[in-house]
Amino acid sequence: MNITNVLHALGDPTRRAIVEQLGTGPRSVSHLAEPLNITLTAVAQHLQILQACGLVTTSKSGRTRNCRVNPAGFLLLGNWLSYQQSLWSRRLDRLGDILDE
Amino acid sequence: MNITNVLHALGDPTRRAIVEQLGTGPRSVSHLAEPLNITLTAVAQHLQILQACGLVTTSKSGRTRNCRVNPAGFLLLGNWLSYQQSLWSRRLDRLGDILDE
DNA sequence: CCAATACTGAAGTCGTAACTTCACTATTGG
């Protein structure tokens, strides 16, 4: 679970579609697959990636796998982002942007 | 300039290294290339991608191209992220996480 | 003025990521 994997995972539109579906509540794999125009296998592969980087958790009950959002990955991203912004926000605020050159 | 491109751009470690360098201030292309173990051409290609998605801006003065952070792309990412979090944060807070199933 | 610097453009290589198919296992509703 690192920032590279989180960003890479979310960089794929299909995976982001999965995450956005899960934003509204837990879903099964085949439920997730429905709106996407790909095979169940492909969705399962995406889920593995999303799980590995901490964006999604799943649990199997019976023959269906239940998927839900995992805040951990999003927190990692949020922290990285606000750190980056902290680096330059103050400097850019000074309008001294041009002076730095 | 869309969220897919921003996330995809930042998903690459080399590009993120470039962004992080620029976090501390403007840099030329060859200056950016120094710590990275790749050719100048490769860096220039990464910069094109970073520019296209609104994470970096550049301007040429003389024979050197000056690169700096562009907040626009980061804002796009920040907005997407906080929107996602707004989708599930309240629901997960209710501890009713399990009830949703 | 010209050698070194700073970059650009085009084209090619190579690995990997996103899919597919197919064959299979486990669960469950009627």
Add this chain to the structure above:
DNA sequence: CCAATAGTGAAGTTACGACTTCAGTATTGG
């Protein structure tokens, strides 16, 4: 109990992305 459902595993295809090389154009310091 067995057909339909839900998912898994392995293997193959294909496109694309991150690089390289090489040949070129501007710019500039000495």
